[in-house]
Amino acid sequence: MNAPVPPPLGEVVAAASSGRPAVRTTCPYCGVGCGVLATLDGQGGALIAGDPEHPANFGRLCSKGSALGETLGLETRLLHPMAREGDGPLLRIGWGTALDRIASAFRDTIDRHGPDSVALYLSGQLLTEDYYAANKLAKGFLGTANVDTNSRLCMASSVAGHRRAFGSDTVPGCYEDLDEADLVVLVGSNAAWCHPVLFRRIEAARARRGTRVVVIDPRRTATGDEADLFLPVRAGMDSIVFSGLLVRLAEHGALDDAYIAAHTSGFEATLAAARELAPDVATAARAAGVEAEALEEFYRLFERTERVVTCYSQGVNQSAQGTDKVNAIINCHLATGRIGRPGMGPFSLTGQPNAMGGREVGGLANQLAAHMDFSPGSVDRVGRFWQAPHMATREGLKAVALFDAIAAGKVKALWVMGTNPAVSLPRADGVREALRGLDFLAVSDNVAANDTLGCRPHLVLPALAWGEKDGTVTNSERRISRQRAFLSPPGEAKADWWAIAQVGKRLGHAAAFKWRSAAEVFREHAALSAFENGGTRDFDLSGLAGLDDAAFDALAPVQWPVRGAGESKRFFAEGGFYTSDRKACFVPPRRPELARATSEAYPFLLNTGRIRDQWHTMTRSGLSPRLGAHLPVPFAEINAEDAARLGITDGAMVRVASAHGALAVEARLAAGQPRGTVFVPIHWSEATSSCGRLGALVAGDTDPASGQPEAKATPVTLVPVEMPFRGFVLSRQAMTPPPAQWWARATLDGAIAYILADDRPPQDWLHAWLGDETGAVRLDDAGAGRYRFADFDEAGRIRLVAFVERSDRRLDWSGALSWFADEERDIARRGQVLSGRAESGGACGPVICACHGVAQDSIEAFIAGNPAAGLAGIGAALKAGTNCGSCIPELRRLLARTEPALG
Known part of the structure; x- marks a missing residue:
């Protein structure tokens, strides 16, 4: 008998801030799985707040979650199916034609080369229902287990470790x-x-x-x-x-x-x-x-x-x-x-919002749905449940091996959903070439441009984005939460599970893919988890398999297993493991050694990771002005002694190169960076930097048990790059990158910024690009290598500012940015912007607290006037550090500067 449904939180609650109803949903960023209240603002966007009743966050959000409302615009969205004929451009087509092409391409490829010649590459950004549909299609009806996910790059070693031990x-x-x-x-x-x-x-x-x-x-x-x-x-x-x-x-x-x-x-x-x-x-x-x-x-x-x-x-x-x-x-x-x-x-601690949900439905190539594996008994069980005519019987190719097989011509047709492998995979330049060589490449995404879409796919499908999706995700503590739609689908964007189901029907499997809603997919997923289980498998949603649509809509966050009332939400305190003898296995680790050692040619180890306010390849977080101001350029953290030996100064440009690729980034001397190592963040792509794409450098050696690639220890070399001219362009509207040798793009409050570096005087390249605009003001000092330009529209609002000058570090734009307020400028005052100072007389400096937009100079001014106030005083006066707290370490460093004076 099904267990009672957990008491619902309800889909809609009152939002006191606006008087409009707020929709309870879940954040689309990391695996914490924070609850979010989204309230339509009446202008196509939404006000975002943490859900105080969600047990993952109790109302708190990080800087990225707090800024979600700034990422909901349609300027970067893919809105219609598009297809390419030969070497021609992508042209709009109808959904029916697009789905026919996928079905035909998969059918023809399998007929000619067998089922393992086709593959799907998925994402922890997908909802569980999308993941389930994709795995059912591939592993049960196409006959291939070549279905893997970018979660392979994040947590596959945890999965393998759990399975070996538990x-x-x-x-x-x-x-x-x-x-x-x-x-x-x-x-x-x-x-x-x-x-x-x-x-x-x-x-x-x-x-x-x-x-x-x-x-x-x-x-x-x-x-x-x-x-x-x-x-x-x-x-x-x-x-x-x-x-x-x-x-x-x-x-x-x-x-x-x-x-x-x-x-x-x-x-x-x-x-x-x-x-x-x-x-x-x-x-x-x-x-x-x-x-x-x-x-x-x-x-x-x-x-x-x-x-x-x-x-x-x-x-x-x-x-x-x-x-x-x-x-x-x-x-x-x-x-x-x-x-x-x-x-x-x-x-x-998982990295993506639904990495766990993907694991539950077999999103990894070496697993089947409902935490089952490719043992004969599990293959038979899943095949019977699905009534699958072409059940895959062995593990498929894990992510790195999958793209190696694409490069070798063994995999000929690929469908990518919700991820950007041309940036995120190791040896990313090789991945690009492999994608371009496919007989058929389809990409489902919600953005109109990214590096993978630049690899000339044959077909592009518009997917729903956060705020439009409806389904479930599972966080790091096994808690299933609803992602609910509060925005209407734009253009012709569709749910991924729907597109997969339509392809399944076109391949002749209409009865297996007859879902009409995400709720129906979820019920089937829950039913499979219970099928012939009887406590032999950990993953069991039998208590949710009978949810009707209304109960699914109102589903409260719930941890699995969900079998009956009163069950523990922790495992293994009294044993009960899922091995054949129900005992956990101790596993002796091998003697550790790096997959690749440093050498005279590559004497440093490259470590990679995330920064505070950005996410993956910035297709979402890069749209937020408050997130763009903290660390706006790609950089390399280097030990100060290493930098001194190499002649690299703080803020200078540096080239980081491995045997597979190279990038050029800004040097940041960091006390916490060990000697002989360098740290570079993962977030920049071809869309946001000229030479900051990290994936091209990473060697990609894989763990033998998990197939997860090494991303923390690639041998590299560091070389200073002479670019004595540094600058920026601020534009009120989107623009193509300036013709600088090096640039990085950031979204700021009121303007798009391009940060520039070059070894040529700006008079040689910037002047001609800017032209002689009517109403513009200019400072041109060729002797000093300084060039400043500001242009205004017909209403007197500043349109564009460009500063380039000889400098050994990035120029501060905050003063010029303050001029991008909407008021008109008197002609006599327009030249003041060329001073680079804010109208108040001082630049505001970098943003420290992204949640509340608090700049460094405001914090330093407060500390100077209140040296004994501490963190609590800063929070009370400026709100910095009072939301997610991720800026607290930086606040402490600023406070530490005053300690000698206090002593």
């Missing part, structure tokens, strides 16, 4: 464990920037119960700055740290022998392997590159603190040793029985 891809704990832990260990996770809402929960626990925070990371990030203990582990050596911890726990009698005996297998062999890797603290410290005293302190904290949560993210997963790192962490929790109980357990 027999299933099960996250044992929940967010409440962060509230109840006495020690939180963050491994390879810059949670203060990448999962700030969860990090605020950790900080609240620290304030309430004295929770200690240990951060283990090669790079000292904003999270490391907030830690009680920071361990700067050498790249790839995390499993050494946790093998040493296992040895320490055994030698100090800190094991839970009863739990090990009753609920696990393989402990003795794993402990023996750990002793070979790290027989004592001194050996572990040398191998891991940390101080022995600091490592001893961590071991002592873990040993003596029962309630420990170990959170890990991309620094663990995105590694050629990622799965071993995951299992080394899990080993320590199994050995102490610290799993599945309040305030304890290993916890994977």
Whole structure:
């Protein structure tokens, strides 16, 4: 009998701020899965607030979530199906014709080359219903398991580690464990920037119960700055740290022998392997590159603190040793029985909004839906449930191998949905060439232009965007939440599950793809999870399989499993694992070594990751002015000693090159960057920079268990680039990039910015591009290498400003930007903009708090006048740091500058 449906929050609640109804939905950014209240503003957009009743965030949003309302415009949207004939341009076609072409291309390719000649490449941005439909089509009706996802690049090593240890891809704990832990260990996770809402929960626990925070990371990030203990582990050596911890726990009698005996297998062999890797603290410290005293302190904290949560993210997963790192962490929790109980357990922090949902429906090429694998029994079970005529019987190609097969001509037809592989995959230049060589390439997306769409697809389909989608997502704690539509679909945009179903019907499978709504897809997904389950599989939504449409619409956030009332939302406190003997497996990690070592030609290790206010390749977050002002250009963080040796100064241009590609970015000297390493963020693409695309450099060696590519340790070289002329162009309207040798694009409040660098005087290239506009004012000092230009429209509003001059660092645009207010300018005052000063007399400097738009000079001025105010005083006066808190580390650095004066 189906369990009762959880009490609904309701789809619509009153929004006191506007008097309009607010729709409860879920944020489309990271895996935290924050609840959002979206209220239509009457102008085609929406007001965004955190949902105080959602158990993931209780009303908090990070800077990106807070700025979602600024990303809802249609200027960049793909609105109609488009197709290309031969080498011609994309031309508008009807949906019927487009769907016929996909079906025909897949059918013909399979007839000629077999089912493994076709593939789908999906995204953690898809809703669970989209993911389910795609996997059903490919694995049950096309007969191929070549269905993988960009989530392979984020968390596949966690999946593999879970399956090796638990027999299933099960996250044992929940967010409440962060509230109840006495020690939180963050491994390879810059949670203060990448999962700030969860990090605020950790900080609240620290304030309430004295929770200690240990951060283990090669790079000292904003999270490391907030830690009680920071361990700067050498790249790839995390499993050494946790093998040493296992040895320490055994030698100090800190094991839970009863739990090990009753609920696990393989402990003795794993402990023996750990002793070979790290027989004592001194050996572990040398191998891991940390101080022995600091490592001893961590071991002592873990040993003596029962309630420990170990959170890990991309620094663990995105590694050629990622799965071993995951299992080394899990080993320590199994050995102490610290799993599945309040305030304890290993916890994977996922990067995408629906990476978990994709895992649930078989979004990875080595899995089937409902957490089943390719064992004969599971293949038979899923095939019978789907009544599938062409059931795939073996694993498909994982992401990196899939694109290698495309390049080799083995995969000939590909459908890409909601992702940008020409930027995000390793060896991205090779990926571009592979995409261009396909016999058939279809792309479903909601943007009209990105790097993948630049690879000349044969067919482009307009997908729904956030705010228009309707379905479900699952966050890092296994909590299913509704994404509800509050905007009408623009143009001819359609749901991805609908497009997939239409292709399935055209291939002759109308009965299997007869869904009329996302609710119907969800019911089938839930029913499959319950099919012949009986408690043998972790993933079970039997209590939701009977939801009618109204109950689906009103579905409250709910953690799986959902079988009946009163079941625990944590796993494994009393065993019950999903292996054949129901015992967890200890897994001995291999001796870690980097997939590729540095050399004389490539003496540095490249680390990659995210920044605070941007997301993936910026097709959404790059539209927000408040997010564009914090870190507006691609950069490389470099150790100051390394930079001095190479003649690289802070703010100068630097070339970073690997054996696979190169980029040019701005140098940032960072105290937390270890010697011999460099950090470059992932976000810039061909659309937002001339030479900041990182994926082309990444080597892409993969973890043998998970297939996840290494993104944290590619050997590179650093070379200073002489570009003595720096500048910017601010334009009220979108424009093509200026003819500078180097540029980066950012969206600001009131203007689009192009940041420029060149080795030529601006008079040689900028003057001709700007022309002699009527009403323009100009400062042209060729002797000093300075050129400034401002143009005004007929109403007297400033239209465009360009500043270029000889400088060793990026110019500050904030003064010129202040002139982009809408009021008219008296002709006599127009020349003042060329001073570069704001009308108030001072530039406002970079934005520190994106949530509330608080600039650095305002904060510094407040601190100067109130030196004892501290964080609380800044928050009370300026609101900085009071929302998501991701700017708090920077606020603390600004406060620290006043400490000598206070002393």
